[in-house]
Amino acid sequence: PIQTLTPMAIQARKGKEPIVCLTAYTTPIARLADAACDVVLVGDSVGMVLHGLPSTLGVTMDMMILHGNAVMRGIGKALCVVDMPFGSYEESPAQAFRNASRLLAETGAAAVKLEGGVSMKETIAFLVARGVPVMGHIGLTPQAVNVLGGYKVQGRNEDAQRVLADARAVEEAGAFAIVLEKLPRSLGADITNRLGIPTIGIGAGPECDGQILVIDDMLGLFADFRPKFVKRYANLAEQAEQALASYAQDVRSRAFPGPEHSFGERT
Ligand code: KIV
Ligand code: NA
Structure with missing residues (x-):
């Protein structure tokens, strides 16, 4: 059987090749992400991306377990x-x-991944000491949108000290890697230089040790809004819209199904 990458192997990538990460929520997309990436994250973004929730706050353990199982069926080598x-x-x-x-x-x-720095230091250490590898997540932490007052860039000016303290706390607690979300490029670079664990950036600049994007954002499938940090590598929503319009037209004009989609007489 193929060995999957371990958290320790990801941690050891620091200072070597960039760590490629994507989210996935379903088996077929997990298969594609597994082939292309080092880390596949079953993000709680699943609530907004696949379930139409207004934020990640309504995501439940049951949802994460359901989608976690779907993704694991498509994983061969990625963490x-x-x-x-x-x-x-x-x-x-x-x-x-x-x-x-x-x-x-x-x-x-x-x-697992959880959001928070200084406030979660004790919790991260508790998990790691008991056999649960933890990926941290600081900067813009979407579960805290109601205290942060929106999905704004974090760590600008004096606020950089708070974000840096969070990064240090996550490393000291024993996390194997840390997501940096929506920080000025210089702060992303600074944290990356100061930490011994890999930083995985999303809107935190090119100096991070790895990058992550939400799969539906980079495929142009989730088109409700588009953060500046998203690069679209495809426009699947547009293609799907055209495909559906063609189908509807074909059914209405009886161009579909054709003879090649129909079954012959009984013999
Ligand atoms: O839920 C998610 O997709 C995430 C990543 C974008 C980091 O937490
Ligand atoms: Na998340």
Whole structure:
């Protein structure tokens, strides 16, 4: 059997080749991401991208386990990381362990990701000490949108000290990697230089040790809004719209189904 990349192997990539990461929520997309990437994240962005929720706050453990299983069926070699949803870890280290262990045991993924720096230091250390590899996530933490007051760039000017302290806390707690979301490029570079663990950037500049994008954003499938940090590598929503319009036209004009889609007489 093919060995999947371990959290330790990802950690050891620091200073070597860039770490390629994407989100996935379904088996067919996980197969494609597994072939192209080092890390496949079952992000809680699934709530907005696939379920039409207005934010990630309504995402549940059941949703993460369902999509985690779907993704794991498509994984061969990449490291699969599952997001801990809002409300599943913030209360106490014990609550975090109870839910993180469920995510690993019930999906087969090897690591979890959770949002927060200094405030989550004790929790991250508690999980790592008990066998749960943790990827951190600081800067713009979407689960905190209601206290941050929107999806704004974090760490500008004096706020850089807070973000840097969060980065240090996550590393000291024993995380194997850390997502940096929506930071000025110079701060992304600075944190990357100061930390011994790899930084995975999303809107944090090209100096990060790796990059991650939401799969539906980079495919141009999720077109509701488009953050500046997203590069579109395809325009699948547009192509799908055209395909559906052609189908509707064909059915209405009886051009579909044709003889090649129809079955002959009984013999
Ligand atoms: O939920 C998600 O997709 C994420 C990544 C964008 C980092 O947390
Ligand atoms: Na997330």
